[in-house]
Amino acid sequence: MTDGPPLIVTRPEPGNAATVERAKKLGFDARAMPLFAARALDWSPPAAADFDALLLTSAFAARLAGRGLAELAALPVYAVGAATARAAEAAGLTVAMTGSSGAQRLLDDMTSENIHNILWLCGSDRSEFDARGAMITALPCYAVDPAPVSAEWDALIAAPAILLAHSARAAQRISQLVGGARAHLSLVAISPAAAAVAGDGWRDLAIAGQPDDVAILAQARALWHKGAK
Structure with a gap:
């Protein structure tokens, strides 16, 4: 999967590093982009x-x-x-x-x-x-x-990517930062509440089966196999 779109992990540390490591073991091109501290x-x-x-x-x-x-x-x-x-x-x-x-x-x-x-x-x-x-x-x-946005953020979201929202606040901030240009982006939310504040217009908007890291990554993998690349 590393030849496809990056997986953008936005949660704060230390959880961000743990998610990135878990995602890389699954084959994702995972990028650490914490939006909060x-x-x-x-x-x-x-x-x-x-x-x-x-x-x-x-x-x-x-x-x-x-x-x-x-x-x-x-x-x-x-x-x-x-x-x-x-x-x-x-x-x-x-x-x-x-x-x-x-x-x-x-x-x-x-x-x-x-x-x-x-x-x-x-x-x-x-x-x-x-x-x-x-x-x-x-x-x-x-x-x-809120944490400062990485210098790589704009380039990453300009191309197809899968973003993870580990909270409703994360989904809201992702939505604000991405703006209306999101038809090429997929978002995986950790809960229905997070998905609700993310808004419409995404290429795919999916919700983790349970509010945990394993489930949110499983949903990201399902998007991959569905064709989010």
Whole structure:
């Protein structure tokens, strides 16, 4: 596949390097083009006893929360995907459930188990979802800021390429940077929400079967075999 269009990976580091490495093993001509950079925020952990569970919708929460995370170690973690679960375990937390269909489905599963008082360790920018009657306390511990666009970006998107959007914010920024000249470009979104903000006019617009790296790359490979070159 390396003789075809490049696969443009836009997620922040350290995930970008991991996706590029995984994509190259699959035969893609993968290019690292991170459009965001994550950083830690100052925050103070509340009393763990005031909550039933800890909700993590990004691996950045576990990676960047710092020492305050230890004070929440008694709470069972509900992680939105496998990468987030691994980051939580690496930080010394106990994962009670790993979701496979996005934050809303995970929250639905939590409330079905009568988990109603939830601490959501999150980013400063976050998606909204239906709380389903639960009491959710959002506590930002990290921020993901737009990063400067690489000098290679314009040349890459001027020709056929497959772009990966690992979040709704990524899909939105890709859409803004590409503009209306996108009929030669294919986009793979990690979720229906990300696909929705990407807009129309792409050569192909596909959605990963699950919100994780393996699924988004599998969908990119399916596009390749469909003829996205």
